Amino acid sequence: MKTKQNYFNFFTLFKVIIIVLLLVSNYSCDKLTGDQDDNEPNNSFTEATVLPLNTAEKAYIDDVDDNDYYKFNSSNTDVWNSYTVFVTDVESSLSAALEGYDTKKSSTGTIGVNGEAGIRDYGADVEHTIYTKENFQYLRFSGWDAYINDHKSTGSYVIKVVENPNDSYEPDNTFEDSRVINSFPSGELYGVVLVNAANDNDGDYEFFKMILSSGKKVEWIIDPSASNTTLIFDVYSESLEHKGTLSGNSGQTLAGSMNNPGTVDTEFYIRLGAFVGDNGDYTISFTEVLAE
Numbered sequence: 001m002k003t004k005q006n007y008f009n010f011f012t013l014f015k016v017i018i019i020v021l022l023l024v025s026n027y028s029c030d031k032l033t034g035d036q037d038d039n040e041p042n043n044s045f046t047e048a049t050v051l052p053l054n055t056a057e058k059a060y061i062d063d064v065d066d067n068d069y070y071k072f073n074s075s076n077t078d079v080w081n082s083y084t085v086f087v088t089d090v091e092s093s094l095s096a097a098l099e100g101y102d103t104k105k106s107s108t109g110t111i112g113v114n115g116e117a118g119i120r121d122y123g124a125d126v127e128h129t130i131y132t133k134e135n136f137q138y139l140r141f142s143g144w145d146a147y148i149n150d151h152k153s154t155g156s157y158v159i160k161v162v163e164n165p166n167d168s169y170e171p172d173n174t175f176e177d178s179r180v181i182n183s184f185p186s187g188e189l190y191g192v193v194l195v196n197a198a199n200d201n202d203g204d205y206e207f208f209k210m211i212l213s214s215g216k217k218v219e220w221i222i223d224p225s226a227s228n229t230t231l232i233f234d235v236y237s238e239s240l241e242h243k244g245t246l247s248g249n250s251g252q253t254l255a256g257s258m259n260n261p262g263t264v265d266t267e268f269y270i271r272l273g274a275f276v277g278d279n280g281d282y283t284i285s286f287t288e289v290l291a292e
């Protein structure tokens with residue numbers, strides 16, 4: 001009887017151990033999955049996780065079918081804004097692919113697939129710059145196969161959206177919103193053309209409005225910071241009559257002047273544009289001399 005009881009107890013204990021082991025192993029798997037990506041579920045536009053600007057988030061492509069949708073908000077919709085999405089710390093098992101979408105869910109570009117040589121490699125970081133006037137943008141991140149196929153790899157990554165600020169004189173994209181220059185010499189004024197502004201497109205034009213006193217001439221010099229940025233300016237009279245255009249070469253400093261030998265004070269405008277290279281930073285300065 002005693003022997004039988006011990007026999008029974010041994011098997012009961014054995015079963016309990018097996019059940020506990022199963023529970024622990026199940027629990028571990030669930031816990032791991034749950035802890036891996038705090039942004040889940042984020043598998044569609046409607047589930048997109050809001051990414052705060054300038055904040056790194058660790059996330060995971062948990063299985064090959066995983067899509068990680070994000071959304072980030074823009075601070076000022078009257079002005080061109082630029083945002084760079086950095087994907088770093090990409091695990092060596094993951095081929096990172098990032099796609100941007102505007103508010104209408106139209107693609108703004110896919111990076112990491114069919115893109116620049118090298119960046120679609122496993123474990124390679126990815127970055128994508130988005131230019132927008134809209135109040136938010138979407139992102140979709142997934143694991144590719146370092147070739148052309150989506151949903152083929154898994155692993156961890158870190159994602160961060162950094163705002164590249166426009167200058168503090170925005171909005172200055174129309175005659176009405178011109179930056180007014182009414183004292184000379186102006187000193188060296190700073191600005192940035194954030195988005196290519198040329199051929200009358202919707203880019204980040206910079207408008208200036210100057211007082212042109214009778215018997216005076218106003219001269220200006222505009223200098224791009226980057227050696228591969230090309231500046232272009234147009235001059236308009238007070239009545240918005242086009243008076244001339246000057247476009248430079250890469251990195252070239254431009255100069256111009258407006259003369260008023262008459263007896264009536266007037267005004268004129270400059271519309272500055274650029275083909276932006278490494279950056280669209282520029283300085284502009286105005287001086288006043290006697291009219292010719």
Ligand SMILES: [Ca+2]
Nearest residue numbers: 037060061068
């Ligand atoms: Ca995920």
Ligand SMILES: [Ca+2]
Nearest residue numbers: 042043067068
């Ligand atoms: Ca997801």
Ligand SMILES: [Ca+2]
Nearest residue numbers: 167192193204
């Ligand atoms: Ca600007």
Ligand SMILES: [Ca+2]
Nearest residue numbers: 172204205206
């Ligand atoms: Ca502007």
